[in-house]
Amino acid sequence: MRLLDLPVEILIKIVECLIKQADINTVVRLTKTLYNLFNDFMYKYNVRDHCGDALPHGASYDHEAIACKHLDFGADTEVFGSVKRLRVGLIGR
Numbered sequence: 001m002r003l004l005d006l007p008v009e010i011l012i013k014i015v016e017c018l019i020k021q022a023d024i025n026t027v028v029r030l031t032k033t034l035y036n037l038f039n040d041f042m043y044k045y046n047v048r049d050h051c052g053d054a055l056p057h058g059a060s061y062d063h064e065a066i067a068c069k070h071l072d073f074g075a076d077t078e079v080f081g082s083v084k085r086l087r088v089g090l091i092g093r
Contacts, residue, residue, distance in 0.1 A: 004033060011037065021046060021054075040073075047073045 003011070015038050018024050024042045028035050046054050052075025058066030071077070 043069045043073045047075045
């Protein structure tokens with residue numbers, strides 16, 4: 001049976017059981033369908049369980065979409081006050 005043949009509810013349970021961010025990212029990158037299903041979950045997971053630690057990466061490398069997604073899901077910009085390249089425009093979102 002192919003992974004995408006599983007019901008969405010089962011796919012959600014599988015992804016929720018993953019512990020490592022890298023594993024979730026791998027699932028997200030497998031197909032466009034999985035990306036659409038789990039990309040937001042990946043950002044929420046990072047903000048909730050890893051204090052949004054990917055936010056400074058997004059800001060430091062001018063990946064505005066990554067930084068904005070983290071801010072949309074509640075990443076705390078105060079935690080990363082030392083990241084000099086966090087733009088005022090992003091913080092003010």
